[in-house]
Amino acid sequence: MVEELDNLFxxxxxxxxxxxxxxxxxxxxxxxxxNAISGKQIxxxxxxxxxxxxxxxxxxxxxxxxxLEKNPELKGVVTHSSGNHGQALAWAAKRCGIACTVVVPExxxxxxxxxxxxxxxxxxxxxxxxxxxxxxxxxxxxxQGKQEVPPYDDLLVLAGQGTIGLEILRQxxxxxxxxxxxxxxxLTSGISIAAARVNPKTQVCPxxxxxxxxxxxxxxxxRLWTGPPQFLPSIADAIRIQQAxxxxxxxxxxxxxxxxxxxxxxDMIKAMKWSWENxxxxxxxxxxxxxxxxxxxxxxxxxxxxxxxxxxxxNCLVDKLMWN
Amino acid sequence: MVEELDNLFxxxxxxxxxxxxxxxxxxxxxxxxxNAISGKQIxxxxxxxxxxxxxxxxxxxxxxxxxLEKNPELKGVVTHSSGNHGQALAWAAKRCGIACTVVVPExxxxxxxxxxxxxxxxxxxxxxxxxxxxxxxxxxxxxQGKQEVPPYDDLLVLAGQGTIGLEILRQxxxxxxxxxxxxxxxLTSGISIAAARVNPKTQVCPxxxxxxxxxxxxxxxxRLWTGPPQFLPSIADAIRIQQAxxxxxxxxxxxxxxxxxxxxxxDMIKAMKWSWENxxxxxxxxxxxxxxxxxxxxxxxxxxxxxxxxxxxxNCLVDKLMWN
Numbered sequence: 001m002v003e004e005l006d007n008l009f010x011x012x013x014x015x016x017x018x019x020x021x022x023x024x025x026x027x028x029x030x031x032x033x034x035n036a037i038s039g040k041q042i043x044x045x046x047x048x049x050x051x052x053x054x055x056x057x058x059x060x061x062x063x064x065x066x067x068l069e070k071n072p073e074l075k076g077v078v079t080h081s082s083g084n085h086g087q088a089l090a091w092a093a094k095r096c097g098i099a100c101t102v103v104v105p106e107x108x109x110x111x112x113x114x115x116x117x118x119x120x121x122x123x124x125x126x127x128x129x130x131x132x133x134x135x136x137x138x139x140x141x142x143x144q145g146k147q148e149v150p151p152y153d154d155l156l157v158l159a160g161q162g163t164i165g166l167e168i169l170r171q172x173x174x175x176x177x178x179x180x181x182x183x184x185x186x187l188t189s190g191i192s193i194a195a196a197r198v199n200p201k202t203q204v205c206p207x208x209x210x211x212x213x214x215x216x217x218x219x220x221x222x223r224l225w226t227g228p229p230q231f232l233p234s235i236a237d238a239i240r241i242q243q244a245x246x247x248x249x250x251x252x253x254x255x256x257x258x259x260x261x262x263x264x265x266x267d268m269i270k271a272m273k274w275s276w277e278n279x280x281x282x283x284x285x286x287x288x289x290x291x292x293x294x295x296x297x298x299x300x301x302x303x304x305x306x307x308x309x310x311x312x313x314x315n316c317l318v319d320k321l322m323w324n
Numbered sequence: 325m326v327e328e329l330d331n332l333f334x335x336x337x338x339x340x341x342x343x344x345x346x347x348x349x350x351x352x353x354x355x356x357x358x359n360a361i362s363g364k365q366i367x368x369x370x371x372x373x374x375x376x377x378x379x380x381x382x383x384x385x386x387x388x389x390x391x392l393e394k395n396p397e398l399k400g401v402v403t404h405s406s407g408n409h410g411q412a413l414a415w416a417a418k419r420c421g422i423a424c425t426v427v428v429p430e431x432x433x434x435x436x437x438x439x440x441x442x443x444x445x446x447x448x449x450x451x452x453x454x455x456x457x458x459x460x461x462x463x464x465x466x467x468q469g470k471q472e473v474p475p476y477d478d479l480l481v482l483a484g485q486g487t488i489g490l491e492i493l494r495q496x497x498x499x500x501x502x503x504x505x506x507x508x509x510x511l512t513s514g515i516s517i518a519a520a521r522v523n524p525k526t527q528v529c530p531x532x533x534x535x536x537x538x539x540x541x542x543x544x545x546x547r548l549w550t551g552p553p554q555f556l557p558s559i560a561d562a563i564r565i566q567q568a569x570x571x572x573x574x575x576x577x578x579x580x581x582x583x584x585x586x587x588x589x590x591d592m593i594k595a596m597k598w599s600w601e602n603x604x605x606x607x608x609x610x611x612x613x614x615x616x617x618x619x620x621x622x623x624x625x626x627x628x629x630x631x632x633x634x635x636x637x638x639n640c641l642v643d644k645l646m647w648n
Contacts, residue, residue, distance in 0.1 A: 052605055277606075
């Protein structure tokens with residue numbers, strides 16, 4: 001049962017009041033080449049310039065602040081994350097002066113682990129399956145009395161991400177469409193709530209790697225995925241979760257456009273390079289998913305004209321180029 | 325004889341009124357690591373996110389618009405440039421619907437030539453000496469009746485660059501210092517004029533590659549460079565002109581701080597990589613000169629506390645990494 005839009009939107013508004021002093025109102029970039037290639041007006045929302053280099057700082061900080069409002073004695077938080085949410089939660093916890101543990105799967109990039117540790121959090125490595133991650137996290141929460149802050153399937157977290165929707169619709173009020181890279185659905189559901197209230201004409205469209213198959217589930221308003229939760233074999237490591245969350249999915253069924261774009265790894269890599277060269281910003285490969293859509297041949301026939309593209313993050317090594 | 329500050333400042337204000345509708349008010353980024361490393365508050369002004377990827381769009385557009393105000397029949401413009409100013413002038417001319425020729429020295433990167441042509445300008449290649457460039461340019465101006473728009477030694481051009489000073493001092497009003505990568509001095513003199521009027525306490529400090537030796541000349545209020553104009557052997561191709569211009573130098577003697585920072589190629593390359601990784605923006609190597617200063621050990625003992633750093637441009641290939 002999905003909460004009423006009034007209640008969900010109130011969570012996003014509360015999140016904005018809470019996190020605004022600590023969060024960057026990220027700039028929106030335009031680019032004449034992107035407009036020419038797509039035949040539309042494209043607006044790139046630079047969450048790669050957000051604190052910690054990724055939009056996840058918003059949701060993590062909202063959750064930590066809200067939990068501290070309820071329980072000022074809270075000693076710490078714990079989460080599982082392939083890197084970006086972990087880093088964001090470590091940053092949020094440090095800012096609020098509480099401890100943080102991040103459970104990361106084997107194979108997480110050393111750069112991302114280094115950044116989690118930089119913010120003073122403890123890292124615990126576990127098997128790289130969604131189930132192992134959740135279980136390890138729950139165990140630490142129970143044994144150490146830490147508050148779990150899930151990476152996406154949480155109302156406080158998704159409400160924090162939703163503040164991006166409020167911001168971009170103030171910066172470009174009449175967007176026809178917002179393209180959002182999707183993993184578990186925190187970013188997509190949050191922005192969908194904001195748009196549903198601020199400008200219901202704005203379609204919020206998920207952009208997924210191959211193999212996620214979100215569209216049929218969204219159309220059916222039902223989870224059509226079979227088998228246990230799994231990671232997709234995409235190079236886009238921040239959006240490899242196949243299934244949307246139990247909390248985020250019903251919200252998306254109600255407020256997200258039933259129009260999903262699917263992008264191949266090669267196209268994300270090309271879009272990543274294009275962004276570095278033309279937008280002059282460093283985006284990680286997952287973050288280029290929406291860029292890949294607007295640069296694609298097929299997108300020219302899209303009727304929407306004013307398009308927002310969320311550049312979700314910029315945390316990647318610059319020693320090795322994916323396109324070489 | 326330098327113009328009165330009132331007159332110079334009026335040129336900068338006029339430039340801002342002229343170019344504002346077409347130019348990006350570039351964002352200012354902060355970074356906790358930069359603050360920690362330097363022990364100060366650092367504000368990065370992202371002119372790499374400016375139209376054409378470089379601050380030079382401002383000066384070029386101001387010059388083209390001002391010349392067209394005086395002579396609406398003007399058919400075209402011509403300049404010599406190692407790339408960035410040429411690209412900016414090509415863009416400005418295209419926007420105003422007039423022709424443009426750019427004289428570029430042999431050895432200019434194909435990427436930069438490609439971008440000049442992309443904006444519809446004609447490219448003429450000449451010998452890579454300052455003298456050959458000026459002569460070729462003057463010849464074309466005379467033969468084709470085109471207006472010369474010099475890359476830096478021009479009041480309209482430097483006034484356009486000066487609009488960055490107005491902007492950053494609105495964005496961060498009480499800066500103690502602004503670090504500016506210097507080549508011929510257009511950017512430095514323009515920003516110095518703006519700061520001298522808006523906030524005279526703000527020191528505008530040039531950042532030069534090794535071999536420029538600007539400090540003694542600034543201190544002496546006299547051109548102490550010997551020999552003909554030459555290019556420095558720095559990797560920083562946008563700031564390789566050794567001597568400041570005949571118009572820019574006297575302005576700098578009056579309004580620029582007599583405090584020049586000198587940076588080595590290696591330190592600029594490291595600072596370039598640091599910017600990509602930490603600021604999540606693509607800056608070209610010349611543009612990282614100011615970043616190299618704030619990251620340097622010696623800068624910790626500087627007494628200025630609030631520091632603006634101009635990230636002047638982001639036009640570089642992302643196929644090859646200078647640090648590999």
